Amino acid sequence: MSKNTSDDISHSPSRRSALKLGGLVALGALAKMQVLPEPAIAQNRTQPKNTSLAPELWKKTPWVPEKKGNFDLSKMSDNNLATMKITNNLMGEKTYIPMITRALLGPQGKGGAAFYGHVGMWTWQLQELDPEEYPDAPAGSMVQRAMYTGMILDPRTYEPVETVYNHVLDRDVLVEDSLSAESYVFYPRGGGESVDREGFMEDDETSKARLRPMARFGDDICLFLDGIFSSEGPHQPRMDTSTWTMDYADLMLPDRQLRPVDYNFAGLLRAWERDWTGFDKPDQTQMLWNVKGTKIHDLDDMPEIINRTLLAKYPDRI
Template identity: 35%
Template sequence: MTSQTTRHTADEPQDPLRRIMLGGLAGLAAAAAAGRANAQEKKDDKPVFNAYDRKRRFLENEMNGTPWVAPQQGNFDLEDPVQNALAKLKISANLAGERTYIPMLTRILIAREDLPGGLLLGAASMFTWQLQVPDPKNFTGLPEGTALMRSMFTSVYLDPHTLEPVKTLKNPYNDTVMELEDYIFVENFLIFPKGGSVFIEEPQFANDSPDTPKPALIKRWGDELILFNGGVYQEPGKHQPRFTENTWRSPAAQVMNPDVPLVQTGYNFMGVNKAFEKPWTGYKLGDLESMCSLATGKKVHTPETLPDFHKRVLVERHPDRL
């Protein structure tokens, strides 16, 4: 049966946010660090990163903070770091304070050392995003125009050949009968006006200076703009390799038009991580197998416009993820 139980004990909290945090979300970051991979073996008393240990839900209505609305909605100069950052947010989320949903269909493959791998799992997945004005009671020293992104990720695993829900699957690469567990977590990001960001719970992915320009690669391709964006987990360890790469495609005319607040966007995702992060697959710390996730999706802004498949498979199961 699907399990929502967190199976890990607490470690000593760590504050990853350097100088920009006060209480509030600093406590959230410490709590997230406290849940990391403590059932796994440790080296030099440091926990091994495991994304399955992320905080699963917001518990204090965090998704309903003050919406962040950008002062500029179009006609972006992509060579200017501030306007480049606004175009990036308009393509991937929105600048109008609306909620963003990214429903995806995913297939997950296993890569093995010296042996052929292949298809292991399917998934119906979704990001739910809300850009907010950072609460000054919880943050200090932020540049004017900084946005706080609240993020929920939800994934229900599927038969890889039919992409329909199942309770169990056999892993053909180690003969484990997998009791499929849904994968849900929440994240928080600070997004700075010049394009940099801080991943609050996991600064190993993003921990940029607020003052340093970091323009995204946004490539004009025919009538479209393609946004390239990814991340590499910077801390070495047994969790490596671990990285992601994302591409977003939107009509250039919509992105540049200030009178079109919500643009059409297609989405593709690729990510690699060690298979032991999902222990129900039969892999453990020290095994060399990696998972490669390949997803395709799109952006919508209301629950009503989600694909019917996601309404049936994901939203009915996790209505709180809207």
């Protein structure tokens, strides 16, 4: 089975999320455009340069803010801290986002079908910014180290496979794993950028410094992070959205840290953005991702399916 860094829609907090604070999704491989002139932003979204981060990067000083609760969500600085607590943590610990996915194919004018299952995991850590490493970043910025690992599964049994059936092309296609890593700089009052892909978030509405929408839902609070891609081209429509849900008291009380958070993500893109799917540009078949995940901080809380599939194959990705 081959490896690839562009298998997933990025679920990072800075975009759609976060990754960017706004994940996540991440956190991702984005559109290459050929029918229209290719702006630099589209080319820069193709994929991260690295499959893993140097071990020494994980050893840098963790970022631990003084304020850890009692946030005024109407203020930019507190809204930003609350977002970090929901999507990452304010204690300098590693954050894990294990997830399970179902991907559907939707050809134009024809019936769709399930394409594949998927398991993935983000490994994140927020660190203090080294001014020698990032001399142009404003004071008070932080760095997020991010590593993504993903594996395709059979859409019915949810067991690892080497091929899946593409009902649109009526043939099996060879799947690819996803291994990527990069660093992001987040600014103290919101917004940020990828260190490894210049301009990665410039086309992403959630990368801009603004209050992130949050809504009470019973005892919970929901953080909504969207990835809206505005550049024109055959990759459109291209968008994703994530919802991070946690207990409101856990968010607000300073003595409640490292709490689990429910993570849900949905994304829409052209299937040809994933080369291994067998589609060529400008095929208009769309792919819909639906993801269920949980933010955790203890490896003992890792879902069994992640241990049995993803971490059994890539035990060093934690």
